[in-house]
Amino acid sequence: MTRAYQCANVPGPHLGKVGTPASVTSAIKRAERPILIVGSELANLNWALTLAKEQNIPIVATAHVAGTIAEMGANPDRVLGAIEITNLLKSPEWSGIRGEGQHDLAIFVDVLYYLEAQMLSALKHFAPHIKTISLTKGHQPNANQSLPNLSKKKLGEFLAEVAEGLAK
Amino acid sequence: MIKNERVIIDGMENVTINIGKITTEEALAEEEWEPMGPTPKPGILSLRNWDHRLLKDFPPFYAPICDMCCLCTYGKCDLTENRKGACGIGIEAQQARMVLIACCIGTAAHAGHANHVLHELIRWHGSDHPIDLGPYIDVEAPIIRTVVGTIPKTLGDLEEILNYVNQQLVHALSSTHTGQEGSFIDFESKALHVSMIDNLAKEVADIAQIAGFDFPKGDPDAALIDFGFGSVDRTKPIIVFIGHYPAVSVATIDYIEERGLSDKIEVCGICCTAIETSRYSASAKVIGPLSMQQFFVRSGIADVLVLDEQCVRTDLLEEAQKTGAPLILTTDKICYNLPDVTSQDPDKVVADLLNGTPGVLISDPHKAAKVITETALKMKPKRDGLNHLPELDEVQKLAEECIKCGWCDRACPNSLPVKDAMIQAKEGDFGGLSNLFSPCMSCGRCESECKKELPIISMILKSAQEIAFGETYTMRAGRGPVLDTEIRKVGAPLVLGEIPGIVALVGCSNFPNGEVEVAKIAEEFARRNYIVVATGCSAMAMAMYRCEDGQTLYEKYPGSFDAGGVVNIGSCVANAHIIGAAIKVAAIFARIPLRGNFEEIADYILNKVGACGVAWGAMSQKAASIGTGTNRWGIPVIVGPHGSKYRRAYISNKELSEWELYDKRAGKVVEGEPAPEHLMYPAETMEEAIVLIAKFCIRPSDNAKGRQIKLSNYVDLHKKYMGTLPPDLHLFVRNERDIPITMKSEVMEYLEEAGWEPRKAIGDPSRLVPEEEV
Ligand code: SF4
Ligand code: SF4
Ligand code: SF4
Numbered sequence: 043m044t045r046a047y048q049c050a051n052v053p054g055p056h057l058g059k060v061g062t063p064a065s066v067t068s069a070i071k072r073a074e075r076p077i078l079i080v081g082s083e084l085a086n087l088n089w090a091l092t093l094a095k096e097q098n099i100p101i102v103a104t105a106h107v108a109g110t111i112a113e114m115g116a117n118p119d120r121v122l123g124a125i126e127i128t129n130l131l132k133s134p135e136w137s138g139i140r141g142e143g144q145h146d147l148a149i150f151v152d153v154l155y156y157l158e159a160q161m162l163s164a165l166k167h168f169a170p171h172i173k174t175i176s177l178t179k180g181h182q183p184n185a186n187q188s189l190p191n192l193s194k195k196k197l198g199e200f201l202a203e204v205a206e207g208l209a210k
Numbered sequence: 211m212i213k214n215e216r217v218i219i220d221g222m223e224n225v226t227i228n229i230g231k232i233t234t235e236e237a238l239a240e241e242e243w244e245p246m247g248p249t250p251k252p253g254i255l256s257l258r259n260w261d262h263r264l265l266k267d268f269p270p271f272y273a274p275i276c277d278m279c280c281l282c283t284y285g286k287c288d289l290t291e292n293r294k295g296a297c298g299i300g301i302e303a304q305q306a307r308m309v310l311i312a313c314c315i316g317t318a319a320h321a322g323h324a325n326h327v328l329h330e331l332i333r334w335h336g337s338d339h340p341i342d343l344g345p346y347i348d349v350e351a352p353i354i355r356t357v358v359g360t361i362p363k364t365l366g367d368l369e370e371i372l373n374y375v376n377q378q379l380v381h382a383l384s385s386t387h388t389g390q391e392g393s394f395i396d397f398e399s400k401a402l403h404v405s406m407i408d409n410l411a412k413e414v415a416d417i418a419q420i421a422g423f424d425f426p427k428g429d430p431d432a433a434l435i436d437f438g439f440g441s442v443d444r445t446k447p448i449i450v451f452i453g454h455y456p457a458v459s460v461a462t463i464d465y466i467e468e469r470g471l472s473d474k475i476e477v478c479g480i481c482c483t484a485i486e487t488s489r490y491s492a493s494a495k496v497i498g499p500l501s502m503q504q505f506f507v508r509s510g511i512a513d514v515l516v517l518d519e520q521c522v523r524t525d526l527l528e529e530a531q532k533t534g535a536p537l538i539l540t541t542d543k544i545c546y547n548l549p550d551v552t553s554q555d556p557d558k559v560v561a562d563l564l565n566g567t568p569g570v571l572i573s574d575p576h577k578a579a580k581v582i583t584e585t586a587l588k589m590k591p592k593r594d595g596l597n598h599l600p601e602l603d604e605v606q607k608l609a610e611e612c613i614k615c616g617w618c619d620r621a622c623p624n625s626l627p628v629k630d631a632m633i634q635a636k637e638g639d640f641g642g643l644s645n646l647f648s649p650c651m652s653c654g655r656c657e658s659e660c661k662k663e664l665p666i667i668s669m670i671l672k673s674a675q676e677i678a679f680g681e682t683y684t685m686r687a688g689r690g691p692v693l694d695t696e697i698r699k700v701g702a703p704l705v706l707g708e709i710p711g712i713v714a715l716v717g718c719s720n721f722p723n724g725e726v727e728v729a730k731i732a733e734e735f736a737r738r739n740y741i742v743v744a745t746g747c748s749a750m751a752m753a754m755y756r757c758e759d760g761q762t763l764y765e766k767y768p769g770s771f772d773a774g775g776v777v778n779i780g781s782c783v784a785n786a787h788i789i790g791a792a793i794k795v796a797a798i799f800a801r802i803p804l805r806g807n808f809e810e811i812a813d814y815i816l817n818k819v820g821a822c823g824v825a826w827g828a829m830s831q832k833a834a835s836i837g838t839g840t841n842r843w844g845i846p847v848i849v850g851p852h853g854s855k856y857r858r859a860y861i862s863n864k865e866l867s868e869w870e871l872y873d874k875r876a877g878k879v880v881e882g883e884p885a886p887e888h889l890m891y892p893a894e895t896m897e898e899a900i901v902l903i904a905k906f907c908i909r910p911s912d913n914a915k916g917r918q919i920k921l922s923n924y925v926d927l928h929k930k931y932m933g934t935l936p937p938d939l940h941l942f943v944r945n946e947r948d949i950p951i952t953m954k955s956e957v958m959e960y961l962e963e964a965g966w967e968p969r970k971a972i973g974d975p976s977r978l979v980p981e982e983e984v
Contacts, residue, residue, distance in 0.1 A: 049620050049659075054277030056290050082895045106897035112933025121937055123902075124894050125854070129271055129861050136866065154722070154894050155625060160273035160854040167274055167290065167301055180620075191620075 044190050047180020051159055053166075058174075061187035063200055066175055067207030069187065070097070073147035073173070075138055079127055080107055080118070081153025085179060085194075089201050090151045091116055097208055100139035102127045104153055124153050128161040132169045150176045150185070159184055177201065243361060247807030250359030251374050254381055254403050260809045261399035261842070263977055264816075267867065268841075268860035268889035270398055272305040275857050279304050282388045297388050306397030307386050309834065309858045313401045314383040316835030317408035319520050320783060321375050323455055324415035326519075326541065328368050330457045330575065331422030337366030341417055344427035346693040352793035352804060353413040353786055357406065359806035365421060368414050375414070378407045398858075405839030406808075408832075413786035420690055423460050425489040425780075428693045430770035432778070433492035437683040437753045437762075439506065441495045443476050447590035448511055449582055451479045452503060452526070453518035454782060456486035458540045461579035462516075463491045475586060480506060481521055482746055482781035488687040489780060496685055498754065499747035501719035501827075504652035505678065507533065508668050510598025513589040514582055519543040520782075521718065521830055525654075527569055533598050536585055537569030540578050545571055556580045564588055599672045600665070602640065608669060609635035611662045618666060621659035623852070624649060624722060628656050628666060640673035647674030649724040685753035686764040688745070688780025692791040694798055696771040700741065701799025705818045707916015709773045710923055711907025712741045714788045714845075717825030717833040719747040720852045727896040728826050729755030732763055732776055734900055738923050739773040740907070743791075746782040747827060785836055789843050792819045809978060816844025817871070817975040820907035820920065822886070823847035824899065828856070837890060846886040846906045848899050853892040860889035864938065871910060875973030877983075882972065883941055885909055897931040905936070910975035914947035922950035925957070940966040 044060045046052060059065070070076055076097075080090045082105035091111070094101040103111055103118035104127065111118055119139050122130070130136045131148055138145050148165065150158050155178060162184035165174050176188035179197060192200060249256045280286045284296035294300050299307070331339070341362055343350040351362055354371055362368050382404035385391045391400065419425055426432045442448060451459040459479065466475055478495040479487045480503050487494040497506050500521055507515065507526060510533035517526060519541045527546045530537040539548055550571045551559045559570055563585045572578040600608060609632045618628035626649055631642030647670055656666045671678055703709040713735045715728055728744075728751040736742045744752055752763050759766070767776035771791065779787050796802045796814040804811060815821070823840050825833050828849040834856055837847040841860060849856070864884045871882035885908040893899040904924040912920060921942060928936040940961055943949060945968040949957045 047620055048623075048625065049617070053274070054290060055288050056277065082898075104898075105894035106901070106931040108932040108934065109897070109930075117934070121932055121934075123891070123898060125271060125859055125861055125892055128273075129863055130865060132271075133863060133866055154851050156623070157851040157854050157892065157894055160275065160857070160892075163275065163277075164271065164273040167277075168272070170291075180625075 044181050046183050047191050048156060048159070051156070051183065053163060053184055057183040058185045059187040060181060060190050061175065063203035063207060065187060066177070066204050069147065069173065069175060070149065070204070070208060075143055075145045076147040076149060077102060077139060077145040078149050078151060079104060079124070079153060080151050081105060081124060081158065081178070082107055083152035083154060083178065084110060085152050086177070086201055087111070087152065089205065093205060093208070102139065124157055124161050128164050131165060131172055134171055145172060147173050147175065150174065150178055152178050155180055158182060244803045244805040246359055247803060247805050247810070249808050250806030252357065252808060253378070254400055257403065257808055258399050260812060261402045262395065264402070264842070264889065265395055265398055265860070267869070267977070268862055270306065270394060271859045271861040272302055273854055273857055274301060274305055275855050299392060302394040303392055303397060305857050306394040306401065307391070309856065310382065310397050310401040310404065311386050312831040312856065313405045313408070313835040313838050314379060314386070315831035316833070317379055317404050317411060319832050320408050320415065320835070321372065321379060321411040322543065323519065323783060324375070324411045324418065325372055326455060327415055327422070327457060328365060328372065328418045331418050332365050335365065335422055337364060337369070339365045339421060341365065341367070341421045343420065343691060346695050347428060347691055348694050349794050349797050350691070351413060351417055352790040352797065353410050355804040356793055356806070356808055356811050357410050362417065365418060368418055371410065371414050375407050375411045379404060382407070401838050402842040405835040406842045408835035409786055409789055409839040409843070412783040413790065415783040416690065416780065416786055419456065419486070419783070423456065423490055426687065426689050428691045429689050430768065432687040432689040432769060434684040434764060435488040435492060435494070435496055435687050437496045437498070437685045438681050439497060439509065439511070439679045440682040442478055442497070442511060444511060446474060446476045447513045447586040448476045448478060449514045449516065449586045450497065450506065450512040451477070451483040451487060451516045451518065452481055453522050454482040454486070454520040455518035455541055456483055456490065457575040458516060458518055458578050459483055459487040459494070460490050461575040462582050463487070463494065465579040465583050471583070475583065483518055485688045485746070485749065485781040488685070489690070492687060496750060496753070499719035499725065499750040501651035501721065501725065501747070504529070504654055504667055505671050508598065508671055510535070510596065513593055514538060514586045516540060516578070516582055517544050520832065531568050534593055534596060536563040536567070536589065538578060538582055539569065539571040540573065540575065542573065552577060556584070560584045560588065564592070599668050602672060605640065605643070605669045605672050606635055606638055608664055612636065612664060613662060615661065617659045617661070618656035621655045623653060623655065623720070626650060635669070635673070643670050643673035644677065646670045647677055648726060651719060651721065683753045684762050684764055685750060686769045686778045688749070688778050688784055689769060690780055690784060691787040692771045692794065694794065697791065697794045697798045700772055701795045703773070704795055704820060705799060705911055707820060707909065707912030707920050710738065710740050710904070710920045711820035711822060712743060712791070713903055714821065714823045715742065715744040715748040715752065715826065716746060716785055716788070716823055717748055717827060717836060718829035719751055719827040720829035720850070721751070721827040722851050723896070725751035725754045728752050729763060731824060731826065731896060731900055731903070733757060735903065736763070736767045736774055736776050741771055741773060741775055741777070742767070743771070743777045743779050743788055745779045745785045745788065749778045751827070752776070782832060782836070789840060789845070792821055792843065792845060795819050812842060812844045813976050813978050816977065818909055818911035820909045820912070821845045822903050822906040824903060825853065826850040826899065828853045841889045846889050846891070848902055848906065849890070849892050851892055851894050858890070859892055861891065862888055864941070871972055872976045872979045873972045873974060874976050879979060880972055881969060882975065883910060885942065901927045901931055908942055910972050917942070917944070917948040918950045921948060922953060925950065925953055935960050940964040944969050944971045
């Protein structure tokens with residue numbers, strides 16, 4: 043059994059799936075209004091920015107990631123704290139980043155692992171209308187699906203496969 | 211029953227009739243100092259409306275850290291997907307219940323401290339010992355005045371207040387029993403209540419300490435204390451106190467001085483006992499915050515380790531034994547299955563310790579002082595020459611055993627790269643291990659996980675020995691309460707915004723990236739003329755840093771409660787004085803009566819005093835009650851990312867919330883603003899926290915000049931760390947006069963794009979709508 047990356051982070055009897063590139067790709071394809079939430083670990087920011095652009099997915103930058111994105115000559119759709127965007131995602135009446143309706147899929151990339159675990163828990167319990175994927179390093183059992191525990195290199199390959207799958 | 215000149219009627223223990231006192235001048239003065247407000251000694255229900263009003267604007271946000279409950283034998287109960295426990299509780303109420311339990315534990319720790327220190331001091335000085343906070347403090351005990359409605363004059367007067375504290379704690383904790391409260395909002399109200407009681411207990415504790423130990427009475431020029439491993443003279447016998455309760459360290463310093471041994475022994479401290487000890491004697495050394503505990507014990511420098519209470523590692527007996535240092539326990543909170551030798555002949559106890567008894571419990575501070583000192587003197591020669599850390603070639607050999615499994619990284623709360631550091635050390639490069647010294651909090655979880663049983667903490671410390679042992683910093687001794695004279699000077703500019711805010715760095719050292727971030731936050735705001743105050747581990751963490759010019763923050767910035775000051779208020783219990791300072795702004799500047807008048811005071815602080823608490827390393831249950839109590843007084847708190855594991859924040863939803871305030875001057879409900887925006891907020895990074903601190907200091911009462919100053923800081927910091935103007939700037943600009951002059955054109959351009967409309971500033975903002983208008 044795949045254990046949480048921070049190994050004591052066991053939430054309870056119901057654990058999320060360990061994703062594969064194919065399952066992640068298909069969940070993103072199926073979603074009508076996905077949202078990308080990029081956090082302070084910055085490990086795969088480039089990948090996330092490219093994905094957002096190519097797939098036309100709105101991107102929220104948490105912490106002070108907007109500063110780094112600005113240095114790269116880009117802008118996120120919104121700047122919000124991890125807890126602020128999670129709070130908005132919890133509200134069924136929120137109309138989403140682009141005013142097109144509440145999102146149905148939240149993809150977390152590089153939010154600080156244990157803070158992200160808590161945000162995923164909040165969504166798991168209080169946002170039944172939304173599915174979650176974590177592509178942050180290390181398995182997150184509070185997400186509907188998340189990565190297995192991979193080396194940096196293998197993680198890069200996983201994400202590249204997802205990008206390829208989505209481009210098809 | 212007649213007790214202390216009071217008749218207490220059976221079944222009416224709360225009602226007391228004073229005999230022989232009522233006509234004394236003192237009693238009359240007591241009657242007259244202020245009319246009694248509506249809520250003296252509030253019970254759980256008394257301030258419930260205030261809590262519900264707060265929670266309307268700042269609803270609880272829950273992030274369960276465990277999906278189950280296992281508090282009774284019906285359980286474990288699975289609370290996912292709207293399932294209820296066998297008792298009927300749902301996941302939200304269960305989270306709130308756990309938060310309340312944490313706040314009760316925190317309050318109990320402070321109240322335990324208060325009870326303990328007060329009774330010890332009454333034993334030393336008698337219950338008539340006066341409380342005198344010096345010539346510059348007339349409004350002493352602002353929390354006691356506001357909550358309880360009395361002015362304590364003697365140590366004995368504090369006992370009655372603790373009776374009230376203990377009673378409220380029992381009621382709050384009892385509501386967490388299976389099958390009591392079922393509403394998350396009311397669990398939160400109880401958490402807010404018991405945490406206000408925590409603040410009260412801390413004020414009792416610190417006032418007793420100031421009176422009984424003669425600690426500084428708000429001295430802005432309190433002594434600069436030598437700080438850090440490097441400050442310790444290792445040629446002398448070394449005694450280290452760890453914990454929070456200062457009676458034993460004070461008694462030990464007295465014992466040492468009485469015997470003329472002051473320059474022959476080093477007295478050091480870790481955690482709050484260190485701050486307290488330095489409030490008593492400027493020659494005591496401060497080793498550092500909690501995060502340094504295990505590092506220091508491993509270094510083996512201590513000849514005697516003395517533990518008192520709160521936030522002490524629970525395995526220090528085992529750790530002390532590894533270094534050959536005897537362990538002396540001094541309170542009933544920590545007993546470690548060691549023999550209680552309080553009634554034994556101290557000389558025999560010393561002899562036993564020298565002959566290898568690993569540790570003892572001595573609950574009398576004066577007896578403990580003798581044993582501690584005599585043992586240290588005789589232990590030193592026995593321990594000389596012992597080496598407690600591996601040599602570097604041994605570190606390399608140990609690293610060679612590493613099997614690169616990576617479980618250390620995964621066990622580490624901060625996911626630090628221990629494995630990679632081991633791989634480097636194998637090759638004789640200790641840079642990786644040395645780099646871990648600053649972010650590592652010496653918790654030891656990596657060691658516990660390591661199948662090869664590598665002493666990772668010792669390896670990190672050895673690799674970083676030049677950084678660890680080479681530096682001596684300075685910390686200003688905890689000064690205690692803020693002076694009335696200081697409040698008179700800063701009251702108006704604070705309420706009008708011309709001093710942009712009070713930034714209070716408090717709480718433990720469970721930092722996401724080491725101590726340095728707290729210092730950087732302090733420096734950023736001191737430079738910007740905020741009033742920076744600090745307590746506890748955060749006050750110590752701030753000392754471990756040098757500004758660009760080589761000075762420590764305490765050397766560079768004045769210790770006065772004024773714009774640009776960096777003020778060490780004291781230990782955890784001295785936190786009460788930070789809330790006290792906000793209360794005194796209401797009392798001294800706005801002349802609002804305090805007596806039994808909690809709601810009006812908290813409403814004033816929430817709407818008019820730009821203060822923001824920052825518990826960047828919040829870890830303990832005490833930090834939970836400190837923060838939650840601070841919230842009830844109307845002060846927002848930012849916690850570090852680990853704070854998300856408290857499982858509850860108080861977060862507004864500015865896109866969906868209506869910000870309604872009552873304008874007392876206009877006599878009507880008006881459109882307000884998200885100032886402050888959130889009440890309890892876990893930030894992900896230091897940079898995010900810095901931007902938010904500036905924002906959370908904005909208040910509806912700011913005048914145009916004050917708002918300009920606050921916005922120029924907010925805009926400037928947002929640009930610095932986020933690269934752009936703040937996306938919510940339009941919410942904080944009421945009219946053009948609020949816009950900082952130097953930023954006018956870019957801000958106007960932004961406001962036009964955002965479709966901003968000017969609005970009126972609120973004359974006298976409040977969240978309390980008079981009953982007749984509801
Ligand atoms: S207290 Fe309630 S939820 Fe918890 S174990 Fe007992 S029945 Fe279950
Ligand atoms: S001791 Fe340091 S490296 Fe080890 S788990 Fe704790 S913080 Fe991480
Ligand atoms: S847990 Fe121990 S053996 Fe495994 S990588 Fe870490 S130090 Fe090496």
